[in-house]
Amino acid sequence: MIRHFRTFSTLALATLSIGSVQGQLFPLSENSWDNPEFRERFMGSYGVDTEVSPEISLDEKQLFEEITPLIQSQDVDGAIAALKRGITPQSSAAFDFILGNLYYQKQQLDPAIDAYETAIKKFPNFYRAYVNLGRSYVNQGNWSEGLKHLQKAMEIKPGDGTLYGLIGYCYMNEGKFATALDAYRMAIMLQPDSKDWKLGKLKCLTAQQEHEEAVAMLYEFIESDPENPEWWMLQANEFLSMEKPELAAANLEIVRQLGKAKPQSMMLLGDIYVNEGLLSQAVEVYGDALETGEVKPDRVFRVGYSLSSRGNYEEADKLMEAYSNTEAGQNLNEDQQLELLNLQAKIALGTNQDEKAAQMLEQVVDRDPMNGRALISLVDYYQKTEDLTKATYYAEQAAKLDEFRHSALLALARIKVGQREFAQAARYLRQAQDIKPLGYVADYLAQVERAADSQ
Template sequence: MISSKSLKLAATGLICFAGCLTASAQYKTDQEFWNQPHIAKSFANSYEIKTQTEPDLTEEEQIAVKQVLDMLKADPQGSKDAALAAILKVITPDSSAALDFIAGNFYAEKGDLKTAIKYYDQAAKKFPSFLRAIRNAAIMRVQQGQYSAALKGLTRAIELGAKDTTTMGLLGLCYVNTEQYFSAETAYREAIVLDPTVKDWQLGLAKSLLQQAKYKESIAVLNQMLVNDPESDILWSSVANAYLGIDDPETAVAVQEIVDRLGKATPDSLVFMGNIYMSRGLNDLALTYFKRSIAMDSNQDPQVHVNIAEVMTARGAYDQATQVISDIRSSFEPKLTPENKLSLLRLEAQIALATQQGEKVIPILEELIERDPLDGQALLLLADYYSNKQDIDGYARADLYYERATKVREWEVRALISWARSFVAREKFGKAIPLLERAQVLQSQEHIGRYLEQVRKVHLAQLGSK
C-alpha cells in the first residue's frame, strides 16, 4: 500500500474573551493540521482500493491504477503530477468511483482542497455508500471551515460505519461551530472514549460545556488537562472564565493571576483582569491592567478599550477614564476610525460636564457637531450645558440645541424629555407638557407618565393661582 504524507487537523482551542464566557476554535497551520498522529492514523490517503467494500475496478482500470502505483513506488515524490495526470485521463462519467477517489487523494495531498472535494463528491455520487470518499470530503470541508456541509458528510460517514476518534471529534467541532453545543458535547465525549490522548477533543468538550453554562463540569475537564500542561495560558484563562460563570470572581482573579505570573499575559487576559477589578469598584487597580493591555500591542482593536473608557465614564471613574482615553490616543492613533475618534470626543465632553469643566466642554461639543450636524448626543449635551447656566441667554441657546436634537430620530425621545425638564426648571410647565406627551406617544415609559401627571397638576395649580 502506498501512503501519502500525513494529513493534519487544526486544533480546536479555547480563547477566552474578557468579561464573557466564550471560547472559539483556533486552527494550527495547514502543515500542523495534516501531521497530527490521530489524523495521520485515520486519514489513510491510499491509492489502492478495498475492492470488497468499495467500488470495483474494471480490468482496464486496474491496469491504469497499477501503473500509477508503480510510478509512485519508483519515485514517491517526483512522479505525483504524472500519476495524477494518468488517473485523470481514465476518469469518465461511467468510470469507477474509485478513480475519482484516487484523484481526490492526489489533490488533497497537493493542498488543492476545493478540487479534492470535487472528486470525492463525484466518487460518492457514483457510489453512494463510498465511505472513505464521503469521510475524506467532510475532513476537507472542516479544514476549509465549511462546518454545516462537513456535518452532513460526517453524519453520513457514521451511518456507513465510521466511528473512529477523528470522525467523532470532527463531528463535535462541526457542532460547536454551528452552535449545537449539546450535540457537540456528546460527540466529543465519544471521541475521548475512543482516544483520551487527543487534546483537541478535550478542549472541544470544555468549550461545549462552557457554552451550555456547565461551568463546574468544564472546570473538571480543564483541571485534568492542566495536570499535563500546567503552563498553558489558554487553559488557565478558560478556567478563570468558568469560575466567573459560577459567580466566583475571587477565584477567577486568582487563576488569571497565574497566567500573568507565567509571563503569558495577553491583551485579552489583562482586560479580563481589569474588568473584574472594575466590577468590584477597584478602579485604580483595574486601570493598571487596562494600561498594560493597551501598551502590550499597538495592533489590537482599539474599540475594546474605547468600550472600557465608556464603562468607566458611566461608572463615574472620570480620572481613570481620562487616562485610558489618553493612552488610546497615544497608542492607537493610526488605527482609530472616525467613529472611534467621535466616541472619545463624546466621552471627554461627558467627563468635562460631570467635573464642572464647562468652558472646556464647549469646543469639544462644537467640534463634534461640526463633524456631524446630526450628532444627537453632542447636541443634547450642549443644550444641557447652556440650560444649566440658568440665564436668559443660556436658555435661548439651550432651546435651539434641544430643538435640533429632537430632529435626530434616535435621540428624539431623550431630547424631548430633557427639553421638558429644562422648561420645568424654568417653571414653564405649559411648554413642558406637550413635549412629554410627544415623548410618550413615541415611547411610552411608566416613570415619564408619572412625571407628566405631576407636571400637569403643578401647571393647573399655577394657572389657578393667577
C-alpha cells in the same frame, strides 16, 4: 454577584469567545495531510480488508505491483497515471479507491470524490471508501454530504475514534451541538489523546452552556500546556459566563504575568477590577493596554464614560490623560477628537470644573453644531448656572436630533417648570412619553398637569 458586571463584560466576552457557535471552530489539525501521523494512517488504508473491501484478482496483480513502488516512493503523479491507464469498468474497486486516495493526497477533492463514488458503485459495501468519501466532503465544508457517507460507513462496520470524531465535527458545524457532543464523547473514549476531538467537545459544551464541564476540560489543557495563553483566556471566558469574575480575573492576570496578554484581555481585566472596586489596579491595566496602541478609540471612550457614570472621575481623568499622550490618542480623526472632548467635559463637570467643561463643550459645538452629546451637556451646564435662555436654545437644537430628542424634551420640560410655564412643560413631557414611555415621567407629567390646571 458584582454590580454592573454584565455591562462591562459584554464586549470583552465577544472578543475572547471561542468563536461563533454557528461557525467552524478549528481546522482538523490531526486529520490533515500536514500531520505525519495522519499520512501514515492514510497510507495504511491502501491495504485490503476483505470483509468490507474488494479483493484484487490474480489478473490485476500486475497493476498492483506497478503502482506499489510508486506509492511507496511518493511518486503520486506517476501512480495516478498508471491507475488511469489500468482501471476499467470491470477492474477491482480497490484501484478506484487507491486513485481516490492519491487525489486526496494532492487535495484534489473533486476527482477524489468521483473515484470513491466509482469504487462504491462497484463494491457497495466498501467501508473505507465511504469513510474517505465522507472525509473529502468534510474537507470541502459540505457537512450534510460528509455526514451521510460517514454514517453509511458506521452502518457497515463499527466506527473508530476518527469516524466518531468526524461525525461530531459535521454535527457541530451544522449547529447540532447536543448530537455532536455525544459523538465527540465516543471519539474521545476511543482516542483519548486527540486534541481535535477535545476541542470539538469544548466548543459543544460552550454552545450548550455546560460551563462547569468546559472549565474542567480547560484545566486539562492548562495542565498539559500551562504556557499557552489561549487556554487561560478561554477558561476566563467560561468563568465570566458562570458569573465568577474573580476567577476570570485570576486567569487573565496569569496571562498578563506570562507577558502574553493582548490588549482585549487587558481591557477586560481592567473592567473586572473596576467592578470589584480595585480602581488603581484597573487604571494600571488599562494603561498597559493603551500603550500597545491597539485599543480602538471607541473602546477607550466606553471605559471613560463607564467610569465617569459611576462617579470615578479621577480614574477616568487619569485614563483619558494617559490616552491623550499615546500615539493613537494624538492621531484621532475629527469625530474621535470631538468624542474625547465630550468625555473630558463630562469629567470636568463631575469634578466641579464647570467653566472648563463649558469651554470644551463650546469647542465641540463650534466644530460640530449638531453634536447631540455636547448640546445636552451644555443644557445641563446652563441650567446649573441659571442661564435659561442659553439652556433653552441648546435643548431646542438637541431636540432636532432623533437620538437626543427624548432627553432634550425632558430638559425643556424642566426649564419650563422652573419658569412656571406648566402647560408648555406638560406638552414637552407628553411628546417625550410618545417617544419613550417611562413610569417616573408619567408621574412627573401628572404633577405638572395638576399645576397647570391650578394656574
